[in-house]
Amino acid sequence: MIKAGILGATGAVGQRFVQLLADHPWFEITSLAASERSAGKKYGEVAKWRLDTDLPESVRDIAVVSTRPEEVDADIVFSALPAEEALKIEEDFARAGFVVSSNASSHRMDEDVPLLIPEVNPEHLGLIEIQKKKRKWDGFIVTNPNCSTIMMVMTLKPLMGFGIESVHVATMQAVSGAGYEGVPSMAILDNVIPYIGGEEHKMETEPLKLLGEFDGKAVKNAKFWVSAACHRVPVMDGHTMSIWVRSKERPSAEEVKNAMLKFDPRLGDLPTSPKKALIVRDEPDRPQPRLDRNQGRGMSVSVGRIREGQDGAIQYVCMGHNTIRGAAGASILNAEVLKKKGYL
Amino acid sequence: MIKAGILGATGAVGQRFVQLLADHPWFEITSLAASERSAGKKYGEVAKWRLDTDLPESVRDIAVVSTRPEEVDADIVFSALPAEEALKIEEDFARAGFVVSSNASSHRMDEDVPLLIPEVNPEHLGLIEIQKKKRKWDGFIVTNPNCSTIMMVMTLKPLMGFGIESVHVATMQAVSGAGYEGVPSMAILDNVIPYIGGEEHKMETEPLKLLGEFDGKAVKNAKFWVSAACHRVPVMDGHTMSIWVRSKERPSAEEVKNAMLKFDPRLGDLPTSPKKALIVRDEPDRPQPRLDRNQGRGMSVSVGRIREGQDGAIQYVCMGHNTIRGAAGASILNAEVLKKKGYL
Amino acid sequence: MIKAGILGATGAVGQRFVQLLADHPWFEITSLAASERSAGKKYGEVAKWRLDTDLPESVRDIAVVSTRPEEVDADIVFSALPAEEALKIEEDFARAGFVVSSNASSHRMDEDVPLLIPEVNPEHLGLIEIQKKKRKWDGFIVTNPNCSTIMMVMTLKPLMGFGIESVHVATMQAVSGAGYEGVPSMAILDNVIPYIGGEEHKMETEPLKLLGEFDGKAVKNAKFWVSAACHRVPVMDGHTMSIWVRSKERPSAEEVKNAMLKFDPRLGDLPTSPKKALIVRDEPDRPQPRLDRNQGRGMSVSVGRIREGQDGAIQYVCMGHNTIRGAAGASILNAEVLKKKGYL
Amino acid sequence: MIKAGILGATGAVGQRFVQLLADHPWFEITSLAASERSAGKKYGEVAKWRLDTDLPESVRDIAVVSTRPEEVDADIVFSALPAEEALKIEEDFARAGFVVSSNASSHRMDEDVPLLIPEVNPEHLGLIEIQKKKRKWDGFIVTNPNCSTIMMVMTLKPLMGFGIESVHVATMQAVSGAGYEGVPSMAILDNVIPYIGGEEHKMETEPLKLLGEFDGKAVKNAKFWVSAACHRVPVMDGHTMSIWVRSKERPSAEEVKNAMLKFDPRLGDLPTSPKKALIVRDEPDRPQPRLDRNQGRGMSVSVGRIREGQDGAIQYVCMGHNTIRGAAGASILNAEVLKKKGYL
Known part of the structure; x- marks a missing residue:
């Protein structure tokens, strides 16, 4: 041990x-x-x-x-x-x-x-x-x-082949992300707080390093931009985010779904690694934090509502357990x- | 009477x-x-x-x-x-x-x-x-x-002069929008539902008519596109939305704020018309539905966090009372x- | 099978x-x-x-x-x-x-x-x-x-030896007890509903049969009374109840706690039977539904705050998972x- | 001024x-x-x-x-x-x-x-x-x-003539009672906390002084006892309580209701005094904090579900705005x- x-x-x-x-x-x-x-x-x-x-x-x-x-x-x-x-x-x-x-x-x-x-x-x-x-x-x-970056980047990874150009993301984040005393109940009951200090900056910068290329000496940042809007909602665990991805290839929703379904990180059987890193759902109203956050003992990221948006972008929702996977x-x-x- | x-x-x-x-x-x-x-x-x-x-x-x-x-x-x-x-x-x-x-x-x-x-x-x-x-x-x-369209369009109107090209919007909508029996508590307590039937279509089409030009015979739709992602959150009243607006003129956050502050619909003193149609807030974490939904007896739309985002877009948050203003x-x-x- | x-x-x-x-x-x-x-x-x-x-x-x-x-x-x-x-x-x-x-x-x-x-x-x-x-x-x-009767009666059973005379109980019940469509979110967000149809009657009558004596032909009801007040609260799963028990023997809190700790239903190892039917907690603020409802895979009833009240009564709180144990x-x-x- | x-x-x-x-x-x-x-x-x-x-x-x-x-x-x-x-x-x-x-x-x-x-x-x-x-x-x-004492004592006052002997009370209290940072959201979302430090003691002692007699020199405590159980629930404002009152006279529910309806504190027209100190409701499921807390601009106490309980006691629910009336x-x-x- x-x-x-x-x-x-x-x-x-x-x-x-x-x-x-x-x-x-x-x-x-x-x-x-x-x-x-x-x-x-x-x-x-x-x-x-x-x-x-x-x-x-x-x-x-x-x-x-x-x-x-x-x-x-x-x-x-x-x-x-x-x-x-x-x-x-x-x-x-x-x-x-x-x-x-x-x-x-x-x-x-x-x-x-x-x-x-x-x-x-x-x-x-x-x-x-x-x-x-x-x-x-x-x-x-x-x-x-x-935490939010992790969920999002796990869904972006299989889309890198399409030539991602830009990402818009709006998050709806659980209170546990702020620590036990982080969000007073008077602040969040029956409410949304449209601000989480520093969160947007992290979501706009970390993905570029994560999806960048290591050439043996250094990591060269990926070449797209992320624009984030972060919100706190009255949810205990599980960060939900709505994402728009615009890519050079203009893939169809079906192609994006397939890329996510085929995503296989080949981690082998590490103890904490979930059977499926990404779970793609077909229901019109999933993923939802209360129903899906414990998938893969909290280590799977759930994706749903993959659809074609305006201007050739792909839209979808992703969600993961912020204090476990995140x-x-x-x-x-x-x-x-x-x-x-x-x-x- | x-x-x-x-x-x-x-x-x-x-x-x-x-x-x-x-x-x-x-x-x-x-x-x-x-x-x-x-x-x-x-x-x-x-x-x-x-x-x-x-x-x-x-x-x-x-x-x-x-x-x-x-x-x-x-x-x-x-x-x-x-x-x-x-x-x-x-x-x-x-x-x-x-x-x-x-x-x-x-x-x-x-x-x-x-x-x-x-x-x-x-x-x-x-x-x-x-x-x-x-x-x-x-x-x-x-x-x-x-309801969501109203809040959003009231904030877009003063920006029309900048030559709006595209709008991304993610909503966080109150349960009262679905009617009294619309959202079971088991569906929404400790949860987000990333889907509201028909809502995204309404938000993507109605604004173009609203902001279109009436030439004496018909309304010609405005020439930009809206891409919407709608979510239900555990809030009683008040729809919050995060908005990205991209315009030909690439205005600064300050210019956008001024355009909103100067927005004067000249309605005179109608009984239901609020003193301020748009309330622009400077706090980093406003508007919030619980605190701001009753502004102007529920008829004002509150805006905050106006900022410059990636790629020359302007980002902001807007919120209004969905069963009153909406x-x-x-x-x-x-x-x-x-x-x-x-x-x- | x-x-x-x-x-x-x-x-x-x-x-x-x-x-x-x-x-x-x-x-x-x-x-x-x-x-x-x-x-x-x-x-x-x-x-x-x-x-x-x-x-x-x-x-x-x-x-x-x-x-x-x-x-x-x-x-x-x-x-x-x-x-x-x-x-x-x-x-x-x-x-x-x-x-x-x-x-x-x-x-x-x-x-x-x-x-x-x-x-x-x-x-x-x-x-x-x-x-x-x-x-x-x-x-x-x-x-x-x-459901509520089950949690309460499991805590009353080990106290029967003290000669129970009366029970006052106030419940705070989860929304899942009313079924998926039972409680609209507009009814319960930021609210308490001090009424659940038929519930008080059940809690006042069922315990007398449950704790009655079977003489080979019929069950003779137990000889005490229960007075119940039932309330719905914004909790997903887990009914909490505050109980006052008055008994002939006027036991101390310590004696009541010991009776509960010693309670051994001798069910053997049935698949659904929890290791401990009753879990007695010493923290001042437990049990709580969110933290304790899944004890014993949802089959244990948790008890806490056992204390001596006015007039020789014993007060305590009990809680159990209403759709599993209940x-x-x-x-x-x-x-x-x-x-x-x-x-x- | x-x-x-x-x-x-x-x-x-x-x-x-x-x-x-x-x-x-x-x-x-x-x-x-x-x-x-x-x-x-x-x-x-x-x-x-x-x-x-x-x-x-x-x-x-x-x-x-x-x-x-x-x-x-x-x-x-x-x-x-x-x-x-x-x-x-x-x-x-x-x-x-x-x-x-x-x-x-x-x-x-x-x-x-x-x-x-x-x-x-x-x-x-x-x-x-x-x-x-x-x-x-x-x-x-x-x-x-x-705060909780105020709501309760206002309902006990008109019942003093019946010769109150004992009061059982279980409270369901709003988070605002603990101050802005008092209750973390992680403590109370989807939860009940069956403990509020010091609260039960206050509710068991203050009413005796409040309803005691001033003889020109000192206040002689009223002669009954109160037994309280206090709970925190996910409600923003408004303390709800379930009350059992046992009196020498064993009044009917109708008599208690009439006593409350007739209760007239004769305060005259003080600026903050509500038109009705007590509001008695007939609906089976009222009062509720979200619906009734703002009655009398937050200064009225609402009562409902007055009924005859076991052993000649009267049961009812009362509710008031804890940071205004309380x-x-x-x-x-x-x-x-x-x-x-x-x-x-």
């Missing part, structure tokens, strides 16, 4: 890491790190557990440590830290020789850090050697994208690929 | 008509028409009143009649009928000499029927004479657009314009 | 039956019966599937039959029929020799029909012989109680007990 | 005070006090305004001061402070000669402080002289009860009574 630590273990994404790693066949939770305030206390006491499965017995009595490398006993650390803390702490861990699989945004756009979706751009892992050499680190950092599950799948490819 | 009847008076939009007309300075409710099943009974008994103001005393004891012209005593009838019923019934009323102010979709796209937003295209009322002559009717039909209030404002201009 | 039919298979509870029986180790779905309108069509076409797991492949192509005994091929039928239909149809099936495990209320209070919670009153199954003899039927009917799962557990005890 | 200050002016209840006082015929807002952090800045900048009416123009540019008497220019201060801060600060203000009309719980149960509902116990204002004398203050403190509106009505009776 690979020893796994979790940084930021008490928050909403941290709890998802604990939940998903508790029975993992390859990883064993050996360290739970959080703020100084929690350090020294048992995880079961400091983590106000809010998932609808029980707190795993195996972690209840683990003494929480602070987020310093010397306190953490692990081969790999999963980072659920807030961006501002992750910036320095994740570097400290990589420098100290840890593999860091991060959900934080701090290093995603660093030139030498892989921004990874295993189904999309596994070849970007070539950046690891460049990173280690350049930074003179024993360990390294690998990141997963923003956060903790994404980092864990990244780690599984690292293991499979010998980086861990 | 002008005698007013309401067709479909017991449903969700019908109740809004009753609420808004009960204290109207120009109109007096003289007839409430509904299905045969309700005919003969008192309105207070058959209308299961569901608005958060009390059922007006003045209508409680009115005996409901059926939707036949000979049973209705009125100068004008407001139609809240379902589209399939409205098709024939509204024609019967117009033929019988009534002015019909309709919220139904049945006749909106008829060449000789005005599709009217008083702030946008009052000159289209010229179609009335053409309609009466062609159909040999004493009365006539005037319609208001689909339905009953729209029909009533249409009737007020008819009165003011001497058609009634 | 025992052949199982489902009556009312397309509705909300019917779908739960399908979901729970699809992989059942003892039962095999052989007949799906619904209204004439659906008869002859494939289940996958007529059942608008609304659960968050996929429609089981094994039932997708089963041709739906009507609810007549001669059309149903089964040893046992599970009834998810509405009460008014169940009254006659269930009798038809029992007369025709079927075992009927019913979730409908029609026959619950019949003197010779067991109203069964396996953990509470398995000895009431003695009524079966009396029923068959009296009615001259080859088959028989066994019923499970109203409906389909209850009927299936009843059937498992019937099998185990040789009635099937 | 009487000069009015608001302590804790930026919070949820503070904003309600601002909203309700902005156009008040007797009071003029002259000071807005909040934490040191906000002091010196304009109210429009520091108060993140979250009500669905616009921030009143008249207060936008008022410079916020800190909560020290020497900084506040007012004849009366309305306190929306949190309990822990109110304890000392309100005393500072009363000592400095201000009339303090407080919504905080800190001094409610002080022997010499009136806990006031003008419709219920105006004679308790006699405590003011005792308070001033005993504490040697120029000013004084008057408090309003806990908080800011309550304090303002108290102040109006103070003015009318010459204390101000």
